[in-house]
Amino acid sequence: MNTERLKIINGKIITPFRILQGGTVLVANGKIEALSQGDIEAGDAQVIDAKGNYVAPGFIDIHVHGGGGHDFMDNSLTAFLEIAKLHARHGTTALTPTTLTAEKRDLIQTLELYDQAHRENTQGAQFIGMHLEGPYFALNQRGAQDPRYIRDPDPEEYKALVPHFPSIKRWSAAPELKGALDFGHYMRTHGVLPAIAHTDALYDDVLEAFEKGYTHVTHLYSCMNGVVRRNAFRYAGVVESAYLMDEMTVEIIADGIHVPAPLLKLVYKIKGPDKVALITDAMRAAGMPPGESILGSLTGGLKVIVEDDVAKLPDRSSFAGSVATADRLVRNMVTLADVPLTDAVRMMTSTPAAIMGIEKTKGKLEQGMDADIIIFDASISVDTTIVGGRIIFRKEA
Template sequence: MKLRKIYNARIVTPAKVIPNGSILIRGNKIVGIEEGNIEAAGAEEWDAHGNYVMPGFIDIHVHGGGGHDFMDGEEEGFLKIAQTHLQYGTTAMLPTTLTSDKAGILQTVQCYQRAAAKNKTGAQFLGMHLEGPYFSMEQRGAQNPEYIRNPDPAEYEEITKTAAGAIKRWSAAPELPGANEFARYLVKQGILPSLAHTDAIYEEALEGFKNGYTLATHLYSGMSGVTRRNAFRYAGVIETAFLLDEMDVEIIADGKHLPAALLKLIYKIKGPGRIALITDAMRGAAMPEGESILGNKQSGMKVIVEDGVAKLPDRTAFAGSVATANELVRNMVNLAEVPVHEAVQMLTSTPARIVGVENRKGRLTEGMDADITICDGAFNVQAVMVMGEFLYEKL
């Protein structure tokens, strides 16, 4: 197997940044990491020129990019999205759906299965994330209300059977009738339930957590905070996520959905070990601003991309992110004032743990997959390696 060495690197680990280190890769695995220059006779050498060398970014919530959306149900689109986000440092992702009818979900799942077998030049697919359709109408955000409904055992059992293990996580509102039964079913199938587009109060969210909803989907977006009912105050899902130390959260750190103050607050309370940075990107990511479509290109919602975010046509609300993974790290460092190694942790080892691949991805240590992203000091991507092969090089 090919032996390759990356040297003259600022290596980012979960604990610190090694100012001048090197990594040795044999085949698709990391076999050595040291300060200084590793002696490796016969290795193909690659000079990192003092850039940051970090684990490949893992985006566990992404809908599209480069003009494509996973809900289009096109194999080429799946592959183009993976190639687009690879150029911004993402080496692994969970393709994500939007609320749809059963036929639309099944079509997307089946397309995923075909595309996954052909995906050789983009970010790896780790499984699907189904976002919806079991949501609160009051917290639907840009999700199509026509398809929002309560969990139906016949429906979700058919979908999981058809998916044949391809589904990694499923977002739903825990307060809905049958939602906790749904969560228990998912856990038995090895699928992670997550809280999303929910109007639950603390007691309902806590019950959901006990039944398996251990991740909060895009914290603050599409979820309840403190509310009043008959003059009494009730904590919502946001407060529940803060109160439960064991609950993981994901955040859209595009600098639009959450301002710097909220990024700092979430970081202060949850810490890098419980936060996963996500793009939540729609088809407008890595595309010029202007008119776009959220969801299926034939039946999706018309939106406008401007000011670095997708908005409803009347500009009353956001309608998706156009972020790329490297922007998330840049914003956490520059806006939230988080140390580089912790910002990177939130896009590597933490999401790897959340989706159960921490034994092979998310850290630059011996025995791990050689998924590597190399960025300059401003977090512009210079090169990306997936399973020991450079699939993108700018240097």
């Protein structure tokens, strides 16, 4: 346990309800001990002067594949730790390592490495469980997912993996596939969030899937149907279904490219900040210069090109993951979508925490919550990142 006491002063503190001007946050034993609009006496605490900048809960990224030249499916401890460090420098204090559709042995190696990486990760964003993205997808909505490994849900496979790897907290799948409803029910009853992704589902499919536990949509608008026309008749797709179902939560890649400004505004207007999580969906090229890169593992991944601030397949027929970081997402919601800063922060903190079921400990600046705290300026440039009461990043003066 981190026993160091920290005292953050002169900050604009973003609470769930308001911004406290000139506020103070006191941290002890890895938790938030107190907040105040004025000073808090704590003579033994290390003082951090926010210098009038914003003090916010740490960002929570519930869909991230890599960054800093590494991918979680490289299956190396170094990759896990370096990805965590890269995203912490941009304000992320908690994240879910995310896999891609791959050979079963590669997936198992990634899962086997998680526990060690979780224990040894002391200098980066905290790992809050694994997100398996695939392999149970609709083939023609695969995007950049490797078609060689896409298949229908296999009960023998997932019923062996989930009990053996309690780190699995989320699994994305196409709910219209054979066996997908049973898969969703199994996930929900075993404490795993089933999410709708890479899918050709229509409204009736989504409604039935929601009843089986699919209460979340993975990267809304990407690799899924909107309105579909079949034999002259129109049908609502996943996008419209997500809007119609008030309790359905969604996530968006708010890099301004996967989801452009008008759609960012539309998602916010219809769903509101409590049902929308911002995600990076970042691949290994996040934080790296443009040029050639690889989506997925170094050995079995797909070659991609990073240009125009996004990763693309070499033939430029599809995006291949984003290179965004969390600070960019919040900045885009404010500058491109005209969202109030407090709501933009909520979509990167308390909302993803609630989706992942960790809202009692993370996502808000409140007494007793984990001391996951960031300090950033008016342009959402991160100055300081604190995870569990430990300072893990401070921008050089």
